[in-house]
Amino acid sequence: MLRLCFAAVLIAIGAGCGNSQSHAVKVVGSTSIQPFAELLAEQYVAQNPTLGVEVQGGGSTAGLQAVANDLADIGMCSRLLKPEEEGEYTDTVIARDGLAIVVNPENSVQDLTTEQLRGLFTGKIQNWSEVGGQDGPVRPITREEGSGTRESFVHLVMGKERISRRSLTQESNGAVKELVKGDSAAIGYMSLGLVGPELRKVRIDGVEPTAENVLAGTYKLARPFLFVTRGTPGADAQHFFDYVLSEEGQKTLESEGLVRAQ
């Protein structure tokens, strides 16, 4: 409990500090977008030394709340807005990201249908041999409740079905990567831009998970990266917004493994 309160105090202090430099544009939200937003902010500030951009993580939902409470100018959201949120915010797609299904390189499965993928995560398919792999248990790895990556996965793959309670839960893309790297029975999902050479991406319904296929719309497991505001953003925020959507900003995102907005 002490830890929690300490965190609360830190956040309060952080918010206090934020208020004191009110000229900086505050961008808060999804930890999936955070590294990209930080990179963009760095370049933007290098070009506009008088302006400031502060990027903070916290998660998609936390970002939306921060915008609603005027604690942030722009919220970062790595999932579609829910119906009840749509009226409240204005959202702009700044990039698209594929959701890669990753397995250990020792796993012989190359291809899965969406149906099979769903079965693997609901726990209906318990053995890799049922989907054409070697005989052995399946260990699905999921992300924690509330993660934008998880919500996109549920939206795109699971539909109404629930992710098995037996699935291992990890709290970051990095932790999922680490686990799949070491466990030949594991299957996980993560941001396409963050998959390293130590993992193998599985084809879904016969389509290779690449940036080109996401852009062409053939690879179905893709999600938008959103910048969310309430009403019209302020002048400084709008300026940063324009930079992100400019040719240069989009090129930066592309070079980091994302797919451009249009």
Next chain:
Amino acid sequence: MKQDKLIALALLMVAFSAVSGLALITVFIFKEGLPIIVKTGPGNFFLSSDWDPSSGNFGIFSMIAGSLAVTVCAMVIGTVFGLGLAIVLGEFCPPGLAAILKPVVELLAGIPSVVYGFVGVVTIVPLIRTYLGGPGLSVLASSIVLGIMVLPTVTSISMDALRAVPRSYWQGSIALGATKWQTTHMVMLKAAKSGIAAAIILGMGRAVGETMAVIMVAGNTLEVPHGILDPVRTLTSNIALEMGYASGQHREALFATGVTLFVIIMILNTVALVMARRGAGEGRTR
């Protein structure tokens, strides 16, 4: 004299503000957490394993079971090694070696928990996966990590308890012809038993409350574990995993998880305090 009073008053205020901080925390988490327990119904909240915040199911039984399983196994490891260390350092070890070993054990307390978790993920988890099977992230992995983390607590408090036993007991037993080991386990350990129990319970408090290291090595599934190779989610890791995103009822349910944890730790600490007092009382009457 006037200065004395002023200082006493100032110190009283400092002490009071620390205590009131604790009181505020208590009031706050109960205020945030209790309503959802009442709303879900204590039966559903504590005895159901169905935790699915997005569809409004809040059952924390699997996490209570997970916390208990991890804590009990960790204390078995922590007690065996911690008490063993305390006995060796206090009774058998040459003073020169003890002077090196004791600070080393105490140093363990200063290592941040992420480091323990990281070492666990990189070393213990793959070993378990390769040689014992299962996903590696498991009750066993968390217990080993936690067992090491509670060593300093268990060792140093047990040592103090052993040292508090009057030296005449030791001398008397040796004079009667008992060996050193017979004296240790039949006289010293018995005389110090309430202090040792307090050491174990305080260590248990630390094990129940540890979060970061456990998240990294426990696997965090929502299933009640059936064996020590199954992954688990503890109460603390549930809060830390989902805190960042939670809002509304989900957030309240996390606070309610905190309430549960708070009550468990309060019970453990009270038991430890009572045991320590009883131990002190026994010491005086003899």
